[in-house]
Amino acid sequence: MTNLTDEEMKELLNLxxxxxxxxxxxxxxxxxxxxxxxxxxxxxxxxxIRQIYFFDTxxxxxxxxxxxxxARRIQGGKADTVIKRRPVVxxxxxxxxxxxxxxxxxxxxxxxxYIASASMKGKTDPADVNKAVAGEMEIKKLFxxxxxDYFKFxxxxxxxxxxxxxxxxxxxxxxxxxxKELGRDLVAEVxxxxxxxxxxxxxxxxxxDETFQVVTETRNFMISKGVNLEGEQKTxxxxxxxxxxxxxx
Numbered sequence: 001m002t003n004l005t006d007e008e009m010k011e012l013l014n015l016x017x018x019x020x021x022x023x024x025x026x027x028x029x030x031x032x033x034x035x036x037x038x039x040x041x042x043x044x045x046x047x048x049i050r051q052i053y054f055f056d057t058x059x060x061x062x063x064x065x066x067x068x069x070x071a072r073r074i075q076g077g078k079a080d081t082v083i084k085r086r087p088v089v090x091x092x093x094x095x096x097x098x099x100x101x102x103x104x105x106x107x108x109x110x111x112x113x114y115i116a117s118a119s120m121k122g123k124t125d126p127a128d129v130n131k132a133v134a135g136e137m138e139i140k141k142l143f144x145x146x147x148x149d150y151f152k153f154x155x156x157x158x159x160x161x162x163x164x165x166x167x168x169x170x171x172x173x174x175x176x177x178x179x180k181e182l183g184r185d186l187v188a189e190v191x192x193x194x195x196x197x198x199x200x201x202x203x204x205x206x207x208x209d210e211t212f213q214v215v216t217e218t219r220n221f222m223i224s225k226g227v228n229l230e231g232e233q234k235t236x237x238x239x240x241x242x243x244x245x246x247x248x249x
Contacts (some may be wrong), residue, residue, distance in 0.1 A: 018090035053168035086117035167244035
């Protein structure tokens, strides 16, 4: 955040004012994963197991248009779906979508960058996710009518929900841990990729009007624990899409 220009800071402030929440994120360099987990006292045994599938064309036409389509199976017999558009300008989202209870507009804030996204969320059955990725059920049946309308509004010309293919799965572990020093939860999420690489992302959420205070407090906390916040920031979704798209091609 300290690397942002005055113009970027102004834009960020406007985006947060129009958003529902802000999520602060940092990906830890792979060589520092073990030390970061130990320093923060994270217990992987307490983590929730998740299996994630993305859906796109083999050449990632949806990703190029700023659209992410995802289904996720969650430990304990749950599953959910999301159709996400990013970047967005919150004030430009059609009112019918923006006012939906299933819509969430959030600003992701990473070291030196930020992006606003608008997600239309839904729930599904874990068994249906398996059927859809196996070709035993139409992919579009995983999504609500509201999600289908949202997808249709933003999709690239010629791309339909049943034209896209599953990209995955990615196994993840997610741990939410209260941090007394911060007065809020810290989330650690590890994504395991089939090539034996992994991404560890640390994050916390706050209300838009808390952004600048929470950034300072969280950064100071991480530094006090010896967590290395420098280095290349890898994004979980982009890494997954690129890996599976390459296999398809």
